[in-house]
Amino acid sequence: MNPNEQKLVEQAKEGNMAAFEELYRLNREKIFRLTHGFVNNNADAEDLLQEIFSRAFQALNRFKPNRDANFSTWLYKIGINYSISFLRKLRRQKRGNQQPIKDNLKIAAAENSNPERLVEMEELKITFKNGLDTLSCRQRTIIVLRYYNGLKIKEIADHLKCSEGSVKKQIFRALSGLRKKLNVFFKEEKNHEL
Amino acid sequence: MSCKKCEGMMELYLHEELSKPDKKFFEEHLSKCNDCALKFNKIKQVVSKIDSITNNLTEPDWDKSWQIIKRNVEKKPGKKIFSIYFPSFNWRLAAAYSIFIFILGIAAGKILFFSPRPGKIETSSSPQNIQLAMREYIEDIKPLIIEYVNYQPIYKNKEDIAFDKELALQLLNRNRNLQHRMSRARNNNLQQLLKELEIILMEISKLSSNNEYENLFMIKKLIQIKRTIYKLEALYLERMTKIRTQGV
Numbered sequence: 001m002n003p004n005e006q007k008l009v010e011q012a013k014e015g016n017m018a019a020f021e022e023l024y025r026l027n028r029e030k031i032f033r034l035t036h037g038f039v040n041n042n043a044d045a046e047d048l049l050q051e052i053f054s055r056a057f058q059a060l061n062r063f064k065p066n067r068d069a070n071f072s073t074w075l076y077k078i079g080i081n082y083s084i085s086f087l088r089k090l091r092r093q094k095r096g097n098q099q100p101i102k103d104n105l106k107i108a109a110a111e112n113s114n115p116e117r118l119v120e121m122e123e124l125k126i127t128f129k130n131g132l133d134t135l136s137c138r139q140r141t142i143i144v145l146r147y148y149n150g151l152k153i154k155e156i157a158d159h160l161k162c163s164e165g166s167v168k169k170q171i172f173r174a175l176s177g178l179r180k181k182l183n184v185f186f187k188e189e190k191n192h193e194l
Numbered sequence: 195m196s197c198k199k200c201e202g203m204m205e206l207y208l209h210e211e212l213s214k215p216d217k218k219f220f221e222e223h224l225s226k227c228n229d230c231a232l233k234f235n236k237i238k239q240v241v242s243k244i245d246s247i248t249n250n251l252t253e254p255d256w257d258k259s260w261q262i263i264k265r266n267v268e269k270k271p272g273k274k275i276f277s278i279y280f281p282s283f284n285w286r287l288a289a290a291y292s293i294f295i296f297i298l299g300i301a302a303g304k305i306l307f308f309s310p311r312p313g314k315i316e317t318s319s320s321p322q323n324i325q326l327a328m329r330e331y332i333e334d335i336k337p338l339i340i341e342y343v344n345y346q347p348i349y350k351n352k353e354d355i356a357f358d359k360e361l362a363l364q365l366l367n368r369n370r371n372l373q374h375r376m377s378r379a380r381n382n383n384l385q386q387l388l389k390e391l392e393i394i395l396m397e398i399s400k401l402s403s404n405n406e407y408e409n410l411f412m413i414k415k416l417i418q419i420k421r422t423i424y425k426l427e428a429l430y431l432e433r434m435t436k437i438r439t440q441g442v
Contacts, residue, residue: 017264017267020267021260021264024260024263025256028256028259029253032251032253032254033248033251036251037248042252042254045254046254046255046259049254049259050259050262050263050266051266053259053263054263054266054267057263057267058267121246121250124243124246124247125247128243128244128247143244146205147244147245147248148248148251152211153206153211165202168202168203168205168206169201169202171205172201172202172204172205172237175205175237175240175241176233176236176237178240178244179236179237179239179240182239182240182243185243186239
């Protein structure tokens, strides 16, 4: 672990909020991208980010530098677990995010100078989100870590405690699944090309 | 085999994460295999779409988020106290403890509430058990009664009487036990017989070690008057052991 990061963790464990704020500053973007990958909207992603950092602070005593390699790895672990449980809760409540996104879409289209492109982008986001919803938790986590956080295959394998081959296989399957969901956009592209 | 290997490489190739030999192998395979080329094309399209989505994230208000985190942290001291008292709290360990306590509880419950208490089987008032106990009792008491009904002064000495007394006391206990168990069975003949046997056994148990001829003759007479041998025989032939039970 980075000696500076280790020092900050030790200070934060003693209740030093400035040290924890520094840890937040160093890791906030990674965690935000992770949560956004899971929930696909800014409001929920922000809520999750806040909750994950709050929980991390409460559980700092359980962070073991020898076991958890580095602080961000440990944060990722909390983030993944909390995001997955949040998604499950969301599914149970049957509170889809489709409606607010559609509302956003109208607002954005009204405000933007190129509304057609923006609408297309928003539609792509909705379809992509629906596609992600059809993936298994593991595949979804892998896609989020790979595309939102830009982690290497080895890093993902370390996070999920599985082999690199398994991660590659899961990525291929997840992308094939998403390709089917996003099929409409590719047909349109072909038509444009013609 | 090479197609499977190729599938795993497609995404890595797009992100330029393949080693030189792997890249060469991949490109060569793709130039030969139409299926893989088609699959690669599809993967390439979807990856470009995902990249366009993930590269356009709007950043949140970091400071506002920090203020909320700070407030949350200061609001929840409860969890900190929890972590002080249970520094190594572990859900797996807690689950294992719960299962252990549950199994222990079942075992304790079984011992406390379902184990047969000493003497419980003997005092069972089921008709079959009483019938069996009665038969055994008659088998045991019959030789003693026959011995006393055939009593002659020369037959008995001090040791014999002491032995008879001890035996009579044991049979007396069993007699009372049986009477207690019979209290709910409506069989007056059996209950009457048990009472008569109780009197005889009490008389035998009261004998002193000195050869009390008078008392011994009295017991003999008592057995004869009560026709105890006849009743025992009748029972032995199972004419009276049929216990009519009601509410047992």
